[in-house]
Amino acid sequence: MAKEPKTAIIPTREDDYPEWYQQVIKAADMAENSDVRGCMVIKPWGYAIWENIQKNLDQMFKETGHKNAYFPIFIPKSFFEKEAEHVEGFAKECAVVTHSRLEDDGTGKLKVAGKLTEPYIVRPTSETIIGASFSKWVQSYRDLPLLINQWANVVRWELRTRLFLRTAEFLWQEGHTVHSTKEEAQIETKQMLGVYAQFAREYLAIPVVEGEKTEGERFPGAVNTFTIEAMMQDKKALQAGTSHFLGQNFAKASEIKFQSKNGEIEYAWTTSWGVSTRLIGALIMAHSDDNGLIIPPRISPEHLIFIPIYKNEEDKVKVLAYIDGIVNEIKPLRYHDEKIRYNIDDRDMTNSEKGWYWIKKGAPLRIEIGPRDIENNSVFVGRRDKEPKEKQSYSVKDFTGQLIQMLDEIQNNIYQRAMSFREKNTFMIDDKDQFYKFFTLKDTEKPEIHGGFVNAHWCGCNECEEAIKGDLKVTIRCIPLDAKEESGKCIYCGKDSKKRVLFAKSY
RNA sequence: CGGGGUGUAGCGCAGCCCGGUUAGCGCGCUUGAUUUGGGAUCAAGAAGUCGGAGGUUCGAAUCCUCUCACCCCGACCA
Numbered sequence A: 001m002a003k004e005p006k007t008a009i010i011p012t013r014e015d016d017y018p019e020w021y022q023q024v025i026k027a028a029d030m031a032e033n034s035d036v037r038g039c040m041v042i043k044p045w046g047y048a049i050w051e052n053i054q055k056n057l058d059q060m061f062k063e064t065g066h067k068n069a070y071f072p073i074f075i076p077k078s079f080f081e082k083e084a085e086h087v088e089g090f091a092k093e094c095a096v097v098t099h100s101r102l103e104d105d106g107t108g109k110l111k112v113a114g115k116l117t118e119p120y121i122v123r124p125t126s127e128t129i130i131g132a133s134f135s136k137w138v139q140s141y142r143d144l145p146l147l148i149n150q151w152a153n154v155v156r157w158e159l160r161t162r163l164f165l166r167t168a169e170f171l172w173q174e175g176h177t178v179h180s181t182k183e184e185a186q187i188e189t190k191q192m193l194g195v196y197a198q199f200a201r202e203y204l205a206i207p208v209v210e211g212e213k214t215e216g217e218r219f220p221g222a223v224n225t226f227t228i229e230a231m232m233q234d235k236k237a238l239q240a241g242t243s244h245f246l247g248q249n250f251a252k253a254s255e256i257k258f259q260s261k262n263g264e265i266e267y268a269w270t271t272s273w274g275v276s277t278r279l280i281g282a283l284i285m286a287h288s289d290d291n292g293l294i295i296p297p298r299i300s301p302e303h304l305i306f307i308p309i310y311k312n313e314e315d316k317v318k319v320l321a322y323i324d325g326i327v328n329e330i331k332p333l334r335y336h337d338e339k340i341r342y343n344i345d346d347r348d349m350t351n352s353e354k355g356w357y358w359i360k361k362g363a364p365l366r367i368e369i370g371p372r373d374i375e376n377n378s379v380f381v382g383r384r385d386k387e388p389k390e391k392q393s394y395s396v397k398d399f400t401g402q403l404i405q406m407l408d409e410i411q412n413n414i415y416q417r418a419m420s421f422r423e424k425n426t427f428m429i430d431d432k433d434q435f436y437k438f439f440t441l442k443d444t445e446k447p448e449i450h451g452g453f454v455n456a457h458w459c460g461c462n463e464c465e466e467a468i469k470g471d472l473k474v475t476i477r478c479i480p481l482d483a484k485e486e487s488g489k490c491i492y493c494g495k496d497s498k499k500r501v502l503f504a505k506s507y
Numbered sequence B: 001c002g003g004g005g006u007g008u009a010g011c012g013c014a015g016c017c018c019g020g021u022u023a024g025c026g027c028g029c030u031u032g033a034u035u036u037g038g039g040a041u042c043a044a045g046a047a048g049u050c051g052g053a054g055g056u057u058c059g060a061a062u063c064c065u066c067u068c069a070c071c072c073c074g075a076c077c078a
Helices: A017-028 A044-063 A084-093 A127-137 A182-202 A249-254 A278-287 A313-330 A351-361 A371-376 A396-424 A432-438 A462-472
Strands: A031-033 A040-042 A074-076 A096-104 A110-122 A146-155 A169-179 A208-212 A224-231 A237-245 A257-259 A265-267 A269-276 A304-308 A342-344 A365-369 A378-383 A391-395 A426-428 A453-457 A475-480 A500-504
Touching (some): A017 A351, A084 A249, A127 A146, A127 A249, A169 A182, A182 A208, A182 A269, A208 A500, A224 A278, A249 A269, A269 A278, A278 A396, A304 A351, A313 A342, A313 A365, A313 A396, A351 A365, A365 A371, A371 A391, A391 A396, A432 A453, A462 A475
Parallel strands (some): A304 A365, A426 A453
Antiparallel strands (some): A074 A110, A096 A110, A224 A237, A237 A269
16 A cells, blocks of 8 residues: 655655646646647646636726737737837747748658748737737827737747746737827826736735836836736745836837827827736745645636545435535525536545545535435535645535635635735845845755845846846846835945835746 | 756656666556545556667667757746
8 A cells, every 4th residue: 555645746845846836737737748849738727727817807807998809929020120129128039930831842741831021920929010900090099098908829939948937838918008198008007017916816815016127127118017026935936917118119119199189190108918827827836735736716617526425326326416405505606706616526536536636636625425424414624725634514504604705715814824925034134245145045956945025225226236136146026116215225235225125036 | 059967658767887588667547356434455457669860789778870859057038
């Protein structure tokens, strides 16, 4: 008999965090590497999480007045060249389409043929191709604001990839809006950052810091870039979403002009904002434990899993009938306006194997039901926010009565746990030596989990930021929106500073 | 693209240095029996172009040359 391991996931977070991450994905059967370099296959359990992210975010976009549309995956090279910084930022990591056909080369193999007169870039982001359409759509101030979102896949030819966090192809949404005034575009940029922050907190149960990127970390071509930054369980930061105020840069590049009320032709003001399948990576690393994935109920593909327990066909029939009765009571219930998502797992497997299967997949509630429960009119409930063995019996009445509340409790617990982890690992540091010591590894052979979020003063110059990055690989994640005016000295050069900024190592 | 490493059954690996029957092991899978409220046991079975091409040899997973792919560390990035 195989000896029972202490944890379902090997190694643990403590032992080898990056490997743990991979193993959680594998154990939950969310995704796998494909035969295409750097591209992942998103499997049903992972995709179902993405669908829930899409569904809820999409609703939030619609509520803020945005409409969905779809633009081509190919961008003519010349479009891309229109915004200088944009080219600079993306040129190195693009897939380029140069041919349109395959022909038999005479030996039974295929050779490329039909060279295109102008190469197409597979979109790494769509500002330029969408801008081309927008320039036609926008004529008058009456056409504005134009509030468009696209759900799409994009390609960035990354050299090093990791499932969900960085893949050569990934799924995302990109919002693109056009406004008649600078102020309105700035408000839009902040509004959408707020939508992302709210979504991260309420649905993904991930606390995030909202802030502005420094010049060095800005989106290529943007005037301001705003971000939500989340802390992972290895104390590194993950950029979970960005919102850009593009000024008139892209309007000028794409000739997005309109006639104002007083008859003048003006360049418009644009924004863009996006979140990607990386959110799933954030979800995994923010919440999961050494027994596998933990999914907040509001985003989980299943809310509860029934595990029927029986020894023979006769019991099986009874147990399944009993479960049906409970299901009928659950069906009318609504959890945040949605039906309860449940699964009756009557596969031909041992009970404990099923239990662990769903623990590893992160299902919020496991309901085990056997003949004993039928006698007592009860259910036996395991919660994913608690230890696997810590299960509790409820009467059916109490269970169905408290189910909604229980799901909310799990959601809150997960959020609070992530929040207190972040608070415990966020510090204010004013001394340079202490700052350096804080971010320095003790064991470079086998890197331990170290560091955290540090709020420290910064003079605002690029040189200090670069120097710290060079020395420690620590970057300014953002200038938090809620940073207070406070006089201090730059952590690197000692010059005067008025604000603390957020430093961390990041993904 | 620099530096290091690995390709052997679905997955994880041993064998290679020092060439020699029918290429093993663990997990998983299939079947049967016994089990069954907590990650079962026993038995039988299926499954391998040893990454690819070429070479050396009576004989290559093993030695040589070339090649492809992947992983890790750097630079770059949602």
